[in-house]
Amino acid sequence: MRLDKYLSHLQIGTRSEVRALIRGRKVTVDGQLVRDAGLAVGPSNLVCIDKKPVAGAMTVDYLLNKPAGVVTATTDASAKTVLDLIAPADRRPGLFPVGRLDKDTTGLLLLTTDGALGHRLLAPKHHVPKTYLATLTQPLTPVMKAALEAGVTFKTFTSAPARVTLLTPTRVEITIHEGKFHQVKRMFHAVGTEVSALQRVQMGPLRLPAELKVGTYRRLTAAESAALRK
Numbered sequence: 001m002r003l004d005k006y007l008s009h010l011q012i013g014t015r016s017e018v019r020a021l022i023r024g025r026k027v028t029v030d031g032q033l034v035r036d037a038g039l040a041v042g043p044s045n046l047v048c049i050d051k052k053p054v055a056g057a058m059t060v061d062y063l064l065n066k067p068a069g070v071v072t073a074t075t076d077a078s079a080k081t082v083l084d085l086i087a088p089a090d091r092r093p094g095l096f097p098v099g100r101l102d103k104d105t106t107g108l109l110l111l112t113t114d115g116a117l118g119h120r121l122l123a124p125k126h127h128v129p130k131t132y133l134a135t136l137t138q139p140l141t142p143v144m145k146a147a148l149e150a151g152v153t154f155k156t157f158t159s160a161p162a163r164v165t166l167l168t169p170t171r172v173e174i175t176i177h178e179g180k181f182h183q184v185k186r187m188f189h190a191v192g193t194e195v196s197a198l199q200r201v202q203m204g205p206l207r208l209p210a211e212l213k214v215g216t217y218r219r220l221t222a223a224e225s226a227a228l229r230k
């Protein structure tokens, strides 16, 4: 979206008022002074006026219990997206999902308008832990468990040691520290079993609330928001 439109959507001012701010050299995008009111900005950009992030006043964070069959994207030509699950009155410019769950994966997904927060949570250097409940086609043996806990080597990366708890031999809780494509499914495949169902139950300090029905969402509590930004 154009920068001037984005800022007026955020109710910073009318289009001509926000253009005056841009001309007045008050607006930066990702730390760079901007003079072009038509610059394309999106949820991943950090937009500041007088060095203060503009998202602040409008920031919303939603915790969604993602159902299967919905894609983690803001738009899609044919499939239903996680944004379609947000009621029109709750949608905000720049709302986006933090990270990605596969179409068939269920569970905890954070949506926020805070691009800087999204960047921090996804940055590999922060190693934000993510916990999943995996249902497996073959029981996890002690040897397989030890391999996951040691770290699995793929062509392009080696996973950090995972924390693995067997609830039953085919129902396993696993905590990983990266967010590579299909990572959990690939890790189990690499040690000799397959995932038949996957649910994310935790990301950093956020836990999937037991009472949050599949397909529904709620705003983060003040305590959850603060814990996430610590």
Ligand code: URA
Residues within 6 Å of the ligand: 100, 101, 102, 103, 105, 181, 182, 183, 184, 185, 186, 198
């Ligand atoms: N790992 C996967 O394999 N799939 C997901 O959706 C998330 C993590």
